[in-house]
């Protein structure tokens with residue numbers, strides 16, 4: 001059984017999607033063992049507690065930079081014996097040192113079809129603001145493995161979502177979550193835990209399920 005540690009910073013609807021999938025028995029070979037928040041009081045912590053999942057807080061504001069924060073987080077992750085780390089609305093850029101310690105074992109959900117609207121400064125509502133400003137007619141979400149390039153790691157799953165006339169960043173964010181993020185994040189976690197992700201030359205190939 002793989003130990004899944006979920007990192008959060010905010011409302012935690014993606015965490016909720018993972019908890020719901022786990023409760024439906026859709027995460028095979030893994031279990032969420034701990035949720036770590038970069039913010040005290042994040043609502044995601046309440047969701048975890050309600051599901052009986054242990055929580056820890058490592059507040060980003062108590063550290064001078066991402067390197068010292070990542071160093072402390074690495075200690076937490078080792079204490080938790082994490083096999084898979086899931087960034088579910090986690091708003092801290094991890095230092096390379098941590099990423100190398102967990103190479104190809106960190107999944108992130110991003111609210112656009114990478115390589116559009118991603119990288120430095122593209123997070124949360126800003127992503128949807130940029131998509132609307134550009135006038136794209138289709139957007140979506142991506143789950144990818146984390147490497148040292150911000151939002152640049154191997155893509156695991158993507159799902160497209162239509163932009164509608166009159167959308168605001170908030171309505172678009174909600175539709176992308178409902179129609180894409182909340183589906184592909186649990187699916188990607190399930191595939192990882194079943195060891196069905198084969199990464200070759202920076203490309204993820206999904207291994208067919210054995211019967």
Ligand code: GAR
Nearest residue numbers: 010011012013014089109111123124
């Ligand atoms: C989600 O839309 C997630 O994709 C995004 O933040 C939101 C968190 O919501 N993440 C990023 O922008 C990371 N670059 P949640 O806390 O309700 O899951």
